[in-house]
Amino acid sequence: MKSSRPQFFQYEYTPGQLKQFCEEQGFYVSRAEGCDLLFPFNQMGGYNGTNLVPGSFAYRVSNKFENTWVKNFGGQSISISVKKAPLMYCFLSGKFNATAESLQRYDIPISKDMEGTELADCYLKNKNVKYACSYSISPHVIPQEIKICDFSGKPYITDPIFEDFGFNCNISPDSLLDINLNILCCTNNIRPIWRKRRV
Known part of the structure; x- marks a missing residue:
């Protein structure tokens, strides 16, 4: 008996496509970038992993460039997107006191009392996520x-x-x-x- 379950499907967006999609839904996109440089090599190797072993070309290139802008050619796209408003909930404290101005410095809404903290610095704009x-x-x-x-x-x-x-x-x-x-x-x-x- 054949299964009636539909075949698995997922959308695959580049960082730019994901950013555009989120913006079309009314979000302010504070970050959109790629990651997982190993995945394209995994795909080229037929998903069996034989070309990914330490010391291989795929392994060396992936690890060397994963934490640089080249990661945007990786297999995953990530965005941080916010429903922007004059006043928002602070991502860190949960208090309704973060202004839209905080998004000039951070990727997420941060209240004045949380700005400059170790936690807030995790979300600084242009911080290299790695x-x-x-x-x-x-x-x-x-x-x-x-x-x-x-x-x-x-x-x-x-x-x-x-x-x-x-x-x-x-x-x-x-x-x-x-x-x-x-x-x-x-x-x-x-x-x-x-x-x-x-x-």
């Missing part, structure tokens, strides 16, 4: 084990599905609940991983 380290290619799945959180100093058990949550540091689920710490890790500690998809 991975914290090189791609890990087909790493072994991390088994559940006890680790010490780099932030709380307390032991925790790694997640059986999310492993190290995609970071290059040890952080416990409890520490991740700290919104400020979560933002800092998502800005400074992303560890890109490539694994072959299971079909």
